[in-house]
Amino acid sequence: MKIYDGQNLRNVALVGHGGSGKTQLVSALLFAAGMVNRLGKVDDGTSVTDYDEEEIQRKFTVSASLAYAEWGKTKINFIDTPGYNIFLHETEAALLAADAALVLVHGVAGVEVQTEKTWGFAEKHALPRLLVVNQMDRDRASLERSLESLRAAFGRSVVPIQLPLGEEKSFRGAIDLVKMKAHSYDPNGPGKATETEIPAEYADAAQKAHETLIEMVAEGNDKLLEEFFEKGTIPVEDLVPGLQQAIAERRIYPVAVSAGLPIIGSSGLLDAIVDYLPSPVARGKVQGVDHAGGSPVERKVADDQPVSAYVFKTVADPFAGRVSYFKVMSGVVKNDAVLTNFNRGTTEKLAHIAVMQGKTQSPIPELRAGDIGAVAKLKETLTGDTLGDKAAPIQYPAVQLAEPAISFAIEAKSRGDEDKLSSAIHRMLEEDLLLRFSRDPQTKEFLISGSGQQHVEVAVSKLRRRFHVEVTLKAPKVPYRETIRAKAEAQGKHKKQTGGHGQYGDCWIKMEPLVRGSGFEFVNDIFGGAIPRNFIPAVEKGIVEAAAKGYLAGYPVVDFRVILFDGSYHDVDSSEMAFKLAGSKAFKKSMEQAKPCLLEPVMNVEITVPENYAGDIMGNLNGRRGRVQGMDSKSGSTVVKAQVPLAEMLSYASDLTSMTQGRGSYSMEYDHYDVVPQQIADKVVAAARAAGVGKEEEEE
Numbered sequence: 001m002k003i004y005d006g007q008n009l010r011n012v013a014l015v016g017h018g019g020s021g022k023t024q025l026v027s028a029l030l031f032a033a034g035m036v037n038r039l040g041k042v043d044d045g046t047s048v049t050d051y052d053e054e055e056i057q058r059k060f061t062v063s064a065s066l067a068y069a070e071w072g073k074t075k076i077n078f079i080d081t082p083g084y085n086i087f088l089h090e091t092e093a094a095l096l097a098a099d100a101a102l103v104l105v106h107g108v109a110g111v112e113v114q115t116e117k118t119w120g121f122a123e124k125h126a127l128p129r130l131l132v133v134n135q136m137d138r139d140r141a142s143l144e145r146s147l148e149s150l151r152a153a154f155g156r157s158v159v160p161i162q163l164p165l166g167e168e169k170s171f172r173g174a175i176d177l178v179k180m181k182a183h184s185y186d187p188n189g190p191g192k193a194t195e196t197e198i199p200a201e202y203a204d205a206a207q208k209a210h211e212t213l214i215e216m217v218a219e220g221n222d223k224l225l226e227e228f229f230e231k232g233t234i235p236v237e238d239l240v241p242g243l244q245q246a247i248a249e250r251r252i253y254p255v256a257v258s259a260g261l262p263i264i265g266s267s268g269l270l271d272a273i274v275d276y277l278p279s280p281v282a283r284g285k286v287q288g289v290d291h292a293g294g295s296p297v298e299r300k301v302a303d304d305q306p307v308s309a310y311v312f313k314t315v316a317d318p319f320a321g322r323v324s325y326f327k328v329m330s331g332v333v334k335n336d337a338v339l340t341n342f343n344r345g346t347t348e349k350l351a352h353i354a355v356m357q358g359k360t361q362s363p364i365p366e367l368r369a370g371d372i373g374a375v376a377k378l379k380e381t382l383t384g385d386t387l388g389d390k391a392a393p394i395q396y397p398a399v400q401l402a403e404p405a406i407s408f409a410i411e412a413k414s415r416g417d418e419d420k421l422s423s424a425i426h427r428m429l430e431e432d433l434l435l436r437f438s439r440d441p442q443t444k445e446f447l448i449s450g451s452g453q454q455h456v457e458v459a460v461s462k463l464r465r466r467f468h469v470e471v472t473l474k475a476p477k478v479p480y481r482e483t484i485r486a487k488a489e490a491q492g493k494h495k496k497q498t499g500g501h502g503q504y505g506d507c508w509i510k511m512e513p514l515v516r517g518s519g520f521e522f523v524n525d526i527f528g529g530a531i532p533r534n535f536i537p538a539v540e541k542g543i544v545e546a547a548a549k550g551y552l553a554g555y556p557v558v559d560f561r562v563i564l565f566d567g568s569y570h571d572v573d574s575s576e577m578a579f580k581l582a583g584s585k586a587f588k589k590s591m592e593q594a595k596p597c598l599l600e601p602v603m604n605v606e607i608t609v610p611e612n613y614a615g616d617i618m619g620n621l622n623g624r625r626g627r628v629q630g631m632d633s634k635s636g637s638t639v640v641k642a643q644v645p646l647a648e649m650l651s652y653a654s655d656l657t658s659m660t661q662g663r664g665s666y667s668m669e670y671d672h673y674d675v676v677p678q679q680i681a682d683k684v685v686a687a688a689r690a691a692g693v694g695k696e697e698e699e700e
């Protein structure tokens, strides 16, 4: 395996809506570059980057993976990412290793929900972009319509650098609007273009598009603008660097056309990546901090800088152990290097560094600034950590993850599974940052949490296939809360003064509702020493502990204020314990009068369906206590936005699939807590009581 210098590298992440053809395109590009001798296909389970058993079975990408193509003097590192909403956290994390994004758009559907989401990630991480209108061989695929939706979503900087040659079934290549040549492909061939002059019937359209491109490139570049006004055109040798610069500065988002199956446009796309997208070195400097919460540090992306590498992904392999994927941010990572993990203050030896072609590792003696590789068996390093030269500490920022949206109780099927469960899950948590594992304080069950039902199901399936642990998932849980709706006032008195050392604590509190999201507030309003100062924190503690245990159904009580305003004490018998118990009693007595109620999480839901299903979807949302907030139609599909209680969304994934014959998709995130309607609350409370919540012994 050859060693590449930073300027001869391109790190591109393929992003876009699920099914736009990212994984298929990577396999096509690798085949066209001669990196593999058979064309891998998603549909046969033979693609290079969807190699995980889960991906082969489900035929979509679950987690980011790497591949590379050697194209002329350049090595292109591809990062294939998931487009499915519940795995998008993987996509964003992987973008930290990229220097540009290839944003794929389905030639029939145009811009879709996840196109915009992933565009947002690219925006956030300031990545230059190349748009690819893909699957141009499909019936009703159209560059023109795709461009309309792209411009509507991303503005007028979207400009074609290619036009399709032929359309739909007869799509056979692309016209290069920079060099003004036609590139045609044999649909059964190896993905390499034959270059010809532009056919006469395309000449006018190509000339017009060429001029539009030139104008866009010249617009932000005074020198080119002058040249353009003088000569009425810009020669190719000036247009290429001008285009490069405009892309790097994100003034232009160029658009190419392709198909990954049949492979059409591949060699032209590889050329465009090499010619127009920036190398990691061209991106200049990277930013970090010298230690957590410390001062900013800058590092030049160059071989002569101190070495630093950012770990953007971890794979838990049952055989190879932990495999860490990293990008060399500065300096050179040599095989067997001993580096410091700055996040953990530990030392790691990088034995057997390698480059990845899908699941296949090839050893390499060194990786230079900007390159991407992998290493197995690091001891403590996890995703988001920075490794480097001890003398030059730096930590690169990791992505901010959302909170998981859904939890299920998980149970091992047998005793043997139980023994293996926790260690297997902890290894999976290392590879999937949004997965959580915890214990329900009320029911003592183990909980597994993720971004959606399917996310959790994939995790369970991995547990079985990779780690041979069988588990069952029980009904998902809704994290209810409790609160109050009225003011209350009560006394809590704990008194035991018969025989031996007595106990005496007595307090009076007022309780008031607070606005949603305020949590808990404690006000000490004791005057004249009715309760000695040192016992006041004990009263508060008693209230806090009782509130955590809940009043109605065992869910934490939130959004209320307690004012401690009176009480009494005994010189000998008062103690912290006695006042804590008094606080807890006062809380419970106040709750009786305070009109307690249940709160439930309400989610922002976005559902995308083909237009003709929109009516059904809205009707169905009404039945789920949903409030439709808006509707958007574009290119044949409708996006419905609504707020729906989480409790009503637990089975939505499978219901949506059956309502739309699998053509709908949705995403949701937490928005706020709201009061549960009485009838439903009654059922939740009854279920909790039946499960034994609130039956514990009253302390006396």
Ligand SMILES: Nc1nc2c(ncn2[C@@H]2O[C@H](COP(=O)(O)OP(=O)(O)OP(=O)(O)O)[C@@H](O)[C@H]2O)c(=O)[nH]1
Pocket (backbone or CB within 6 Å): 016, 017, 018, 019, 020, 021, 022, 023, 024, 025, 042, 043, 059, 060, 061, 062, 081, 082, 083, 084, 134, 135, 136, 137, 138, 258, 259, 260, 261, 262
């Ligand atoms: N006709 C046609 N079908 C394609 C093309 N590219 C991909 N497909 C098919 O479209 C489906 C989805 O392709 P993938 O490559 O898995 O799509 P993806 O963007 O990786 O999807 P996610 O991994 O879910 O984000 C598969 O059935 C492919 O065979 C294309 O250019 N033309």
Ligand SMILES: [Mg+2]
Pocket (backbone or CB within 6 Å): 022, 023, 024, 050, 060, 061, 080, 081, 082, 083
């Ligand atoms: Mg994929």
